[in-house]
Amino acid sequence: MAKIHWLGTGLSAIPGLSSLIGNGHSVVVYNRGVEKATQSLSAVEGDYQIVKFSLEAVEQRVKAGDVVVSMLPGDFHVSVAKLSVAKGAHFVSSSYVSPEMQVLHEFFLKKNLCCVNEVGLDPGIDHSMSHALVADYKKSGAFSADNEHSFISYCGGLSDTPNDFCYKFSWSPLGVLKALMSPSVSIRNGDVYHVTKPWEAVDLYPLPMPWGAEEFEVYPNRDSLPFINQYQLNGGLNIKQFVRGTLRYKGWKNAWQDIFSEIDSLEMPNAQSRLTELSDELWRNFAYKEGEVDRVILTVELKVENDSEVVWHKQYIMDSLGNGEGSAMAQLVSHSVALAVEAIIAKEIAPGVSAAPDDEVLVERWLDKTSTICDHLVLIDHLS
Numbered sequence: 001m002a003k004i005h006w007l008g009t010g011l012s013a014i015p016g017l018s019s020l021i022g023n024g025h026s027v028v029v030y031n032r033g034v035e036k037a038t039q040s041l042s043a044v045e046g047d048y049q050i051v052k053f054s055l056e057a058v059e060q061r062v063k064a065g066d067v068v069v070s071m072l073p074g075d076f077h078v079s080v081a082k083l084s085v086a087k088g089a090h091f092v093s094s095s096y097v098s099p100e101m102q103v104l105h106e107f108f109l110k111k112n113l114c115c116v117n118e119v120g121l122d123p124g125i126d127h128s129m130s131h132a133l134v135a136d137y138k139k140s141g142a143f144s145a146d147n148e149h150s151f152i153s154y155c156g157g158l159s160d161t162p163n164d165f166c167y168k169f170s171w172s173p174l175g176v177l178k179a180l181m182s183p184s185v186s187i188r189n190g191d192v193y194h195v196t197k198p199w200e201a202v203d204l205y206p207l208p209m210p211w212g213a214e215e216f217e218v219y220p221n222r223d224s225l226p227f228i229n230q231y232q233l234n235g236g237l238n239i240k241q242f243v244r245g246t247l248r249y250k251g252w253k254n255a256w257q258d259i260f261s262e263i264d265s266l267e268m269p270n271a272q273s274r275l276t277e278l279s280d281e282l283w284r285n286f287a288y289k290e291g292e293v294d295r296v297i298l299t300v301e302l303k304v305e306n307d308s309e310v311v312w313h314k315q316y317i318m319d320s321l322g323n324g325e326g327s328a329m330a331q332l333v334s335h336s337v338a339l340a341v342e343a344i345i346a347k348e349i350a351p352g353v354s355a356a357p358d359d360e361v362l363v364e365r366w367l368d369k370t371s372t373i374c375d376h377l378v379l380i381d382h383l384s
Contacts, residue, residue: 001026002065002067002345003026003061003063003067004020004026004027004067004069004341005028005068005069006020006027006028006029006030006069006071007030007053007068007069007070007071007072007080008053009029009031009036009040009041010071010171011170011171011329011330012071012094012120012327012334013330014040014326014334015325015331016331016333016336017029017334018041018044019334019335019338020338020341020342021041021045021046021047021048022046024046024047025046025047025342025345026047027047027049028048028049028061029048029050029051030050030051030054030057030058031053032052032053034051037050038050055079055080058080058083059083059087062083062084063087063088063089064088065088066089066090067089067090067091067344067345068080068083068084068089069092069093069337070092070093071334071337077098077101077117078101078104080093081093081104084115085104085107085108085111085113088111089113090113090114090344091108091113091116092114092119092337092340092341092344093117093119093337094117094119094121094123094337096123097117097118097353097354097355104353105352105353108351109351109352112351113351114349114350114351114354115352115353116340116343116354116356116357117353117354117355118355118356119337119339119356120332120333120336121332121333122298123355124332124333124336124366125298125318125332125336125366125370126155126298126300127230127355127356127358128363128367129153129300129367130151130153131231131232131360132360132364132367133300133302133316134232134233134302135358135363136314137304137314140312142304142312143312144306145235145236145237146306147237147238147305147306147311147312148239148305148306149233149237149241149242149304150241150242150302150304151233151242151243151300151301152241152242152243152244153245153300153301154205154216154218154244154245154246154247154297154298154299155247155296156216156247156248156296156297157170157296158247158248158249158295158296158297159288159292159293159294159295160293160294160295160321162249163286165255165256165285165286166249166250166251166255166256167252167256167286168286168287168288168292168294169283169286169288170287170288170294170327170329173282173283174275174276174279177259177263177275177278177282178275179198179221180198180259180260180263181266182198182222183195184198184219184220184222184224184245185220185223185224185225186220186224186241186242186243186245187224187225187240187243188241188243189241190240192225193220193243195220197260197264198219198220198221198246199219199253199256199257199260202217202218202219202252202253203217203218203219204216204217204250205218205247207297207317208317208380209319210376211376215250216247216250216297217247217250217252218245218246220243220245221245222244224242224243224244227242232358240305259278262278293327293328294322294329295320295321295328296319296328296374297317297319297320298316299316299317300316301313301315302315310383312383313382313383314379314380314381314382315379316377316378317377317378317380318370318376318377319375319376319377320332320373320374320375321375328373328374331373332370332373332374335370335373336369336370339362339366339369340356343365
């Protein structure tokens, strides 16, 4: 039987890891703090052992046919993936497929091994929603390459109750600050839309949630364009809008104005030092306290028009709160990862480097699991 090697028991790991153990899988858990991992899994019964993390420890234990899961910081993923393919093992991470990871495609393919990434929340569950919407649309009588297609996907990890800062941190703020320094590319009004400063591209976004409509602020992040192909909206379709972005509480732009000004003024080589100081300050002031609940909102929407008339328009909306099973973020990320592990073991995912699967059976499985975790998940047909 394939053994699962789960690397890292941080904030987004435990629920999915516990599920795999509870489902009868044999698991080796690696963590730098063995005592911390032992405490985190103290209520879990099953076939697992905990060892101190090092790449050498992983290499010693992994065997051909096993599955290696990296819940480590992103800098580790490629190294762990290389180790995995060298040992004849499959690999899973929730992170984006980097160019360095994509290079490994032929290596995994030649050994008939899977290297599955982007199976967390965002990226991850958003991919499942996107694949489901596009497949539904293409099967409909409204499908035509002549239509204008507007696709949006926004996700936000939020606090349950908004504070004056409109945000709270569940881990180091440094990643959020660095993301604010990264440019984005999307499509707006049919043209490629470049953004160098995210705070200059913030829009109000009303979300028609049946359990209580709210208005948020959203902005594009990263490069959205490769996902046109990934979501199979390519092939000459007329794309009016295509954006994957971040969602925040209304008022976030104003609340963060001083942060934006400071980031805008940073100059190398002192930028990293100042970002670290700023991160530490934000962590002291706006970290989640014991017992506080997080909230995750995700929406994916596809609207199709012909001669300015809307001919197809559906939207997924998910709203989830943390609970006794863990934070909303941890449950959504780690259970999605666990599904990928079990799909690999069941030989349901093709070899090579890939993102979250677009197979309809697997997409439905991911969305069904998501519906059991979150407080609200609906698919709205705006034309019904």
